[in-house]
Amino acid sequence: MDTPAAYLHWGFILISIPNLLLIGLMIVLFALALFIPLPGEKEKA
């Protein structure tokens, strides 16, 4: 963890790969939360 992260660079966009992965994971989590029903809620839908 003490070594510098690798960075991706497109034009003015500069982002580390860990940050990019985390943002991607959060978007996936958000999408899953929209579509996956909460356990025990199926019969009430």
Place this chain on the structure above:
Amino acid sequence: MRPTVIAGPTGERSRSWTGRARAGLAEKLPMENLLPDRQPYYVGSWIYVFGVATIAALVLTVLSGVILAIAGPEWWHISVAGRFFNSLHFWSVQLFFVFMVLHLWGQYFMASWRGGRAPTWMIGVVIFAISIVAAFTGYLSQQNFASQWIAVSAKDALNATGFGAFFNVLNFGQMYGVHVALLPAAIIGLVALHIVWVRLKGVVPPIDVMPAGTRPTPKKVR
């Protein structure tokens, strides 16, 4: 000016400020709204879980932080248990921010400021801003080369914005005190206020369910 006489929850009338405060609270925030055991059907969604997940991460952050504060930097840098709690503190903060941003996305797309809920939204915004400062002062409080480097780098940025006139990020005692006392107290207090405001107005319904100002009556909840 004579104080307004307000009937209390049991019908008694009191002129004292405590009596009026009690009656006002009972009217605006009855116990069934403050500690509800039933919620509208639309709350049964993972989107509504992100807020409580954020609070769970905050609890873990505070508890691990208390242990770190008691034991001190030598312990958290050198001993196995100390490094574990140091990591626990760090990763619970990461979870806190991840869930807070997911909660923010969910509330943003639901336009959660509808129906008189703007104070709830604004308190959340302030919590978010204070949390960023808390995380920053946490990085400064690590007591290692990384924290020194972050402090030296941040000094110029803060001076450029003008905030450097009020804080010296190179002053470890100031940063540590702010990190372990002032900011956690502010965050915990505002989170409590945030929850009370949610209880006052009820959970915001999805946009197509009902008018935002409507508070579902017990007959409408499951």
